[in-house]
Amino acid sequence: MADPQNKETNKIILSIKDMGKIYTSKKNQVKALEDINLDIYEGDIFGVIGLSGAGKSTLVRCMNFLERPTTGTVIFDGKDLASLTKKELLRARQSMGMIFQQFNLLMQRNAVDNVCFPLEIIGKTKKEARIRALELLELVGLSDKAEAYPTQLSGGQKQRVAIARALASNPRVLLCDEATSALDPATTHSILELLKQINRDFGLTIVVITHEMSVIEEICHRIAIIDNSHIAETGNVIDIFTNPKTQIAKEFVFPGGDKLDRVVGSRCCEIIFDGNSSYEPILAKTILECKAPVNIMFANTKNVDGKAFGQMIVQLPEDDILANKVMAYLRNQNIIVKEVEAGV
Amino acid sequence: MFNSVALDMFSTGLLETLYMTLVSTLLAYAIGLPLGLALVVTSESLSKTAHITNSILGIIVNLLRSVPFLILLIAVTPFTRIVVGTTIGSTATIVPLVIASAPFIARLVESSVKEVDRGVIEAAQCMGASTMQIIRKVMLPEAKPSLVIGAAIAVTTILSYSAMAGIVGGGGLGTIAINYGLYRYKYDIMLVTIAILVIVVQIFQEVGMKLAKIGDRRINQ
Ligand SMILES: Nc1ncnc2c1ncn2[C@@H]1O[C@H](COP(=O)(O)OP(=O)(O)O)[C@@H](O)[C@H]1O
Ligand SMILES: [Mg+2]
Numbered sequence: 001m002a003d004p005q006n007k008e009t010n011k012i013i014l015s016i017k018d019m020g021k022i023y024t025s026k027k028n029q030v031k032a033l034e035d036i037n038l039d040i041y042e043g044d045i046f047g048v049i050g051l052s053g054a055g056k057s058t059l060v061r062c063m064n065f066l067e068r069p070t071t072g073t074v075i076f077d078g079k080d081l082a083s084l085t086k087k088e089l090l091r092a093r094q095s096m097g098m099i100f101q102q103f104n105l106l107m108q109r110n111a112v113d114n115v116c117f118p119l120e121i122i123g124k125t126k127k128e129a130r131i132r133a134l135e136l137l138e139l140v141g142l143s144d145k146a147e148a149y150p151t152q153l154s155g156g157q158k159q160r161v162a163i164a165r166a167l168a169s170n171p172r173v174l175l176c177d178e179a180t181s182a183l184d185p186a187t188t189h190s191i192l193e194l195l196k197q198i199n200r201d202f203g204l205t206i207v208v209i210t211h212e213m214s215v216i217e218e219i220c221h222r223i224a225i226i227d228n229s230h231i232a233e234t235g236n237v238i239d240i241f242t243n244p245k246t247q248i249a250k251e252f253v254f255p256g257g258d259k260l261d262r263v264v265g266s267r268c269c270e271i272i273f274d275g276n277s278s279y280e281p282i283l284a285k286t287i288l289e290c291k292a293p294v295n296i297m298f299a300n301t302k303n304v305d306g307k308a309f310g311q312m313i314v315q316l317p318e319d320d321i322l323a324n325k326v327m328a329y330l331r332n333q334n335i336i337v338k339e340v341e342a343g344v
Numbered sequence: 345m346f347n348s349v350a351l352d353m354f355s356t357g358l359l360e361t362l363y364m365t366l367v368s369t370l371l372a373y374a375i376g377l378p379l380g381l382a383l384v385v386t387s388e389s390l391s392k393t394a395h396i397t398n399s400i401l402g403i404i405v406n407l408l409r410s411v412p413f414l415i416l417l418i419a420v421t422p423f424t425r426i427v428v429g430t431t432i433g434s435t436a437t438i439v440p441l442v443i444a445s446a447p448f449i450a451r452l453v454e455s456s457v458k459e460v461d462r463g464v465i466e467a468a469q470c471m472g473a474s475t476m477q478i479i480r481k482v483m484l485p486e487a488k489p490s491l492v493i494g495a496a497i498a499v500t501t502i503l504s505y506s507a508m509a510g511i512v513g514g515g516g517l518g519t520i521a522i523n524y525g526l527y528r529y530k531y532d533i534m535l536v537t538i539a540i541l542v543i544v545v546q547i548f549q550e551v552g553m554k555l556a557k558i559g560d561r562r563i564n565q
Contacts, residue, residue: 064470093472104467108485108561118471120481149561162467169471 012075013172013205014040014063019072021058032058034229036072040173040222045199045206047220047237049213049252055229056209060177063207064096065089077172094122097166101178103158105150111161112137112146118168136164140194156187163194173205174198180215192219213252217241217302225249238309241302242274253311254298267316267323272336273301273308283314286329292322313340350533353520358540360434361516364506368441369499375446376498379405380453381479405447413444413505417512434515437506445502452498456490457483489560496552500545507541517541 021033033055040046050056061067062074065081074081076092084092105114112133119129137146140160150158159179166174176195180188196219199206208220216223216237224234227248233240244253271282287294294314301310316323316339330337379401386398411419417440421431424439460483468482484491510518517537525534557563 066466066469090472090474093470096470098467098470100463100467102461102463104461104463106464106482106486107461108488110561117468117481121468121471121473121477151562165471175470 011042012039013042013077014038014207015075016063017073017075019062019069019074021055021062021067022070023058031229033062033069036231038224038231038234040205040207042172042205043199043203044222045196045208045220047208047210047216047223048226049210049216049223050226051248052211054226056211056226057177059226060098060175060207060209063173063175064093064098094118094169095172096175097169097171097173098175098177099159099162099166099179101181103150103155103162103182105158105161105165107150110147110149111142111153111164114150114161115164115168118165122169132168133164136167137161139167139198140164154187155183156191159183159187159191160194163191163198167198167204171204173207175207175209177209178211179208181210181212188215189218195219213255216252225252238275242272242309242311253300255300266318268297268313268340269316269327269330270338270340271312271314271330272338273310273312274336275307275309277308277334280308282330282333282335283312286326290322290325290329292317292319292326294326354517354536354540357515357517357520357537358544361503361506361518361541361544364434364437364441364509364514364516365499365503368438368445368502368506369495371438371442372445372449372498372502373495375442376449377453379446379450381457381483383450383454384457384483385475385479405450408443408447409451411444413440413508414511416440416444417509417514432513432515434506437509437514437516440509441502441505444505445498448501449494449498452494453491456487456494459490460486489556489562492552492556492559496549496556499548499552503541503545503548 016036016038019033019036020031023030023032036059048056048059058067062069063076065074068082077095079088079092081089081092106117109117112130115133115136116126116129119132120126124132134143134146137143140163142157142160142164145153145157145161148157150161153161162179163174174195180191183191192215195206195208198204199219206219208215210216220237222235223237223240225232225240225246225248227246232246232248233244240249241253244250283294283296286292294316296312296314298313299310301308301312303309316326327337327339383398383401383405386394386401389395408416420440420443424431424436427439428436430436464486465478465482468478473481506514506516507518507521508514510516510520510522513519517540521534521537524530525537
């Protein structure tokens with residue numbers, strides 16, 4: 001979840017205004033993005049989450065003009081990308097690193113030569129490039145694999161090489177398109193830790209594209225939820241996590257929330273932990289105090305610095321008097337309590 | 345039959361064949377490699393001019409590829425005479441060999457380069473690499489093993505074309521086989537030329553495959 005000490009300034013590094021993208025082929029047109037408005041602040045770790053086909057990759061490819069938006073503007077570091085000449089655009093791209101789900105390393109080059117590649121592109125000499133590449137490999141913890149070829153590296157190691165490569169030209173922004181989606185949970189965690197470290201140490205702005213809420217929770221400060229070519233919701237990850245407004249946001253926050261349909265008819269209550277209460281066993285205390293059983297239908301909470309974030313849905317006792325008692329008790333705690341219809 | 349005169353004849357034939365084959369291969373690559381790369385680059389670009397260029401190049405390549413070599417060999421004789429000054433002998437044969445094999449090589453190069461992972465090319469674009477840098481630093485090195493195999497196929501194909509040119513006095517082993525085997529019924533001499541041709545093809549093929557394997561970092565450290 002959000003890093004409270006993020007080095008975010010209030011300078012906007014990447015701004016997208018009224019952007020749309022339609023893919024046109026001979027036979028048909030696919031509307032991949034519409035009405036996209038986003039501001040990404042320097043030093044932020046910005047998340048974009050959406051289901052497969054929602055338009056995430058298209059969005060990230062429009063950010064570096066690998067795809068030209070059909071409408072709207074993309075402003076990177078104060079420059080409207082559409083107004084740049086071909087050469088200036090290549091220069092601008094050199095200030096944006098990118099990593100991918102499939103790593104996309106050069107298979108015929110070893111790790112250090114892969115990291116040298118973007119340095120050769122910007123005209124560094126072989127010697128300069130190699131020195132810098134070795135430093136970067138050290139930064140990502142792969143000094144011992146400098147001479148290894150991609151086929152000799154694990155997925156996590158390949159992604160580390162890709163990160164070193166993306167950082168080589170000192171980019172202002174690092175774009176990550178599903179960068180951990182091909183990795184197992186432990187490796188995912190270590191890669192996210194590395195990204196966090198880079199954000200913290202260098203203040204590098206990172207854009208994380210993913211379909212996994214856990215990735216967003218782990219490293220993002222601000223997020224946009226993209227659904228069906230549109231931005232459904234944007235905001236701080238905590239705000240969206242504690243109070244998702246749109247259907248799609250609820251689906252990400254309450255994965256498997258449809259299970260609640262099974263308790264149709266009984267009274268339920270939603271408890272929101274917004275960070276104002278300490279992380280203590282509220283439910284256990286409720287049960288002890290009210291001498292009433294409650295049934296946890298859904299829980300998604302996080303303990304951040306001793307504060308509770310997230311929400312919980314509990315089924316109240318059958319007996320109305322008992323149920324009211326539980327509600328009254330909960331309302332007296334320092335948390336938000338709402339009685340809800342079963343089925344979120 | 346295997347007196348010194350015959351040995352001389354075979355070795356001169358072999359040298360002529362190798363000369364025609366290798367020089368033609370080099371010249372054909374000088375045309376076919378850029379042409380193949382142009383086919384790839386223009387097919388991937390979104391611009392209209394690139395699209396039209398791609399169609400025109402494609403049509404030229406296909407037209408040349410669909411003319412049988414023997415017919416092309418005869419059809420280009422006026423052009424050969426202008427370029428080389430004669431239409432017989434191994435140097436003259438290089439002209440039709442290059443014309444016939446350059447489009448074939450362009451297609452070989454095109455298919456090798458198209459095998460390169462799109463994602464890797466996209467990564468290079470993201471780093472701000474220009475088209476020329478992508479060709480030089482991504483497409484060619486990444487496609488190298490496949491390009492080397494393609495080169496082995498090209499060399500052996502050009503070798504067999506060069507033997508065909510023997511019919512019109514193209515020189516080399518083909519001319520020996522036709523002059524002795526076909527016109528004088530000396531089957532033993534024909535068999536020897538065939539054996540030499542087979543061995544040379546095998547050597548080119550094997551060397552090509554080995555080189556491709558040694559250079560491929562996906563399987564070799
Ligand atoms: N190059 C393309 N040509 C045509 N349609 C595309 C292209 N790339 C993506 N699309 C379409 O755009 C939509 C969004 O795709 P994408 O941005 O890849 O989604 P995501 O990354 O969220 O899975 C999909 O319907 C997809 O089929
Ligand atoms: Mg995608």
